[in-house]
Amino acid sequence: MAESPAGLTSQNWNPTQDQQQPTATSEQLIAKSIAPVKPQFLRPPPSRASQKDTTSSTVSDSNNDISKSINTNTTSVVAKEKKSKRQLKRERQQEKKSSVNLCPELAKTGDVNSCPYKNNCRFNHDLEAFKAQKPEDLEGECPFVNGEGSCCPYGLACRFYGTHKGRDGVRNGKKQISEINGLNKDVQKLLWKNKMKFLKADSVLKSLGLTGPGKSKVKKVDEEEVEKVVDDNDSHGTNDTNENGCGDGGNESAGKLDCAAEVLGGDDMDGVLTDEVRPQKKAKSAVEVNGCSGEEVNGLGIPEKDIENNCPLKTEPELVSDKLEVIADSVETDGSLKLHPREKKLIDFRGKLYLAPLTTVGNLPFRRVCKALGADVTCGEMAMCTNLLQGQASEWALLRRHSSEDLFGVQICGAYPDTVTRTVELIDQECTVDFIDINMGCPIDIVVNKGAGSSLLTKPMRMKSIIEATSGTVEKPITVKVRTGYFEGKSRIDSLIVDIGKWGASAVTIHGRSRQQRYSKLADWDYIYQCARKAPDSLQVLGNGDVFSFVDWNNHKSDCPELSSCMIARGALIKPWIFTEIKEQRHWDISSGERLNILKDYVRSGLEHWGSDTKGVETTRHFLLEWLSYTCRYVPVGLLDVIPQRLNWRPPSYYGRDDLETLMASDSAADWVRISEMLLGKVPDAFTFAPKHKSNAYDRAENG
Structure with missing residues (x-):
């Protein structure tokens, strides 16, 4: 942390006029998207020599021998030695045997x-x-x-x-134990061996014409069992017709196609299956999964779900018989396996403060902090369907729920109706959730290139198949998260908003940016309003993008009464007390000490979640540093010439009202490490950290 001249604290130091450069007006700064910090708190601009040193330099702490390479203007990466899987396995075994x-x-x-x-x-x-x-x-x-x-x-x-x-x-x-939704070991073994049965999902998929006879490599239930369930569905009028509110009558054949009726999109698809089940893929390495999971698992730190309450399945015959009994009971009592969307247990999102599912940083300890500060609805980090179906513990950790999360959902992401539908059935069976959200807006390359996330925005027929199949498989409400479109200027959700309600979704969240924008430029709330006004009464519409104060919240609610609520994402990462501000309708000039107490609560929750041993402490530190890479963007209310702060404002270099506030405003990774050491002790030798998220990719060629 840079200290004030002559050893004075930043609270008492006020730069003289000859140290200050001519300052621009607040209006000029805002026009350039720079936060209008009061002149007396601004740092003097660094000299040219220091600028060259800090552009590509190594920051270190002399007491702790910490180093981290910071180089924002170069793209060169030192090639790492590629090791074989056998060598990596041997190293892991040797590491476990170490002291x-x-x-x-x-x-x-x-x-x-x-x-x-x-x-x-x-x-x-x-x-x-x-x-x-x-x-x-x-x-x-x-x-x-x-x-x-x-x-x-x-x-x-x-x-x-x-x-x-x-x-x-x-x-x-x-x-x-205050956490639930752990994966039962017996179920995990079935998933590992690819022997898990999905009777409900397979029957719904077959009734919609989304499966083929014996072409899939995935082990399926016996044809007789599926046929029996399908016959029951047919006898109770649950086919793809107008009666159930999910079909479109004369265009029934379109609903039975997975991909054939869509533009293939070419390069980002490995192969398109029309009438066969998408085969499960080989388990991914930790590096591949890291792009979306964002959470490591401490094997000792995650308590398992109570086996008695989880009803473990002992053998495969018992599994099949138990499921058939459940299905038979549901058909006998309810008269139909597939519920009409209006018969589902719905969630009223109106007026509720919804914390968005946030990859990497939106972990369970962070959600606990936001719940304590006023969040009403929480949602787990995005989990990939293929990884969940493979029984990967790191992916299932993203579904864990704390007892304080009274209204909780999970978010999943997949490219094909069969994988998403089976995942939905598995989550409904193994987890306690209030709703299941399907991500159809993720802009990450590794997700889009597999045909999931934002890629689905170019394939409306596949969107229909996924929503219809999942909503027909479980009683839990199915919600969808989308963007305005794939390419900027080619928004298409307004033309699909009515159909999304008919297909069976209970709510849809619209992020007011295209996939091409990623997180750049301001969100298009006028387009969100347009979609909300077109939506049917049965479909709740939530807006997402740039909500950073109670003023933003109030404006969106008053400008469009048809909008059910607003989802808060990066605004909560930068200042999680935004939920308190909205509920109390005030700008909270929070002190550095109060902010530090919030970090202490996070650390304590992290130790409970990831463990209090060395591995758990360092995992907590890692995710704390990821979070601090966002919190440094906050500018205290008392330092601003114009309030409230906008999400697109870039903070200038400034001094806080005390040394801790100055430290928290630093964008240096070394200062983030110093904050972590205040809470978790000294870092290990040769410790390094680089923030994971990089969203500045608007002009890349593959984004159009």
Whole structure:
């Protein structure tokens, strides 16, 4: 953090006139999208020599030997040595055997003989070697031992071991589990072996003509079982007709085509299947999955779902029989397997503050912070359907729900009706959620190139197939998130808004930008209003884009009463107290100390979620740094000449009213690391960090 001259704090220092450059007026700054900070808080511009040094430099902390390469103007990347899968596996096994990774059972009890695997255990059993290399305990108390009768699941490995006060080793101590939606191990094994049955999904897909006879590599249920369910559907009038509100009558054949009636779009599709089930793909590596999942899993830090409440499936025959009984009961009691959209349990989003699903930063600890600050509706990070169907623990971690999230949904993303529909059935069976959101607007290249996300905006028939099939499979409300269109100037949601309601969606969120815009330029709220006015009464429309104050919220609600609510995304990342501001209708000039307390709450929630051992602490630190790369864009209300701050304003370099506020305003990764050390202790040796998100890709060739 750059300090004020002569050792004075930034609160007492006021630059003299000869140090200040001629300042532009507030109107001129706003015209250039620069935040109009009061002149007395502005930093003097750096010299040319320092500018060259900071453009491509290595910032370091002399006390901690921290370094991070910052180079925003070059694109050269040092090529890393490519290692084989066998070599990577060998390195992971060796790492587990190192003294850093103590056996979890040994860590809990302190008894070398407590491990049931003995010499076959994958972890280290050298207790003395572990104690010798273990870092010093962190300040504060263990997040797991405050409740009555609770005990820390990390034992000796906990970084707050000194605060356990003899509670470790108590085998009957109960840990207070406040998270749900863990993947049952039996179900995960079925997914790994590709033996999971999806009776409801397959029957609905077949009734809509979205499957083919025996062409799929995916193991399907027996034809007789599917035929029986389909016959039941036909006898109760659940085919693709006008009666169920999801079909379009004479154009029934169009609904039975997956891709054939669409423009193939060419290069971004591996192959288009018309009447066969899309085969599941090979499990992706962590690098490939990282583009969308954004959350790592600490195997010890994520408590499993209660097995009794999860109703594990013991064998495949029992699985089939149990599901057939459930389907038979539903048909007998309800008279129909597929519910009419108006018969579904709907959620009223009107007037509710909706925290958007945010990749990487919108994790469970962050959602807990936003709930405490006034958010009404929360949604998990976007999860890829193919990864969920493969039983990947890192992807299922994105579906976890905290007990404080009273109105919670999950967001999934897929390219084909069969994968999305089976995922919806699986989530409905294994998780407790209030709604399921399907992302049809994600602009990330790795998603779009697979035919998912924004790519679906160019394929309305596939959108129809996905929405119809998913809404007909589960009773949970199905919501959809879209953008205005794929290319700028070619918006198309207004022409589909009526159909989206007919296909079975309960709500649609419209991000007021095209895929080509990514996150650049202002959102087109006039177009969102146009879509909201065209939408049928049964379809709730939510707007998304650039909501950064209660003034923005009020304006959108008053300009378009037909709008149900507004989804808040980056505004919550930069200042999560925006929910408090909207509910209290005020501009909160929050102090640096209050902001630090919010970060402390996040860290505590992170340790509860990812774990209090070394791995959990560093995972918490990583996601805290990702969040700090957004919070530094906030300019305190008391420093602005014009309020409220707009989301597209770029903060100039300025001094805060105290040193902590100045530190929080820094856009240097080294300063973000310093903040993390205030909360989580010193970083490990050779620690590096680079923010993950880069959304400045408007002019790239592949975006048109």
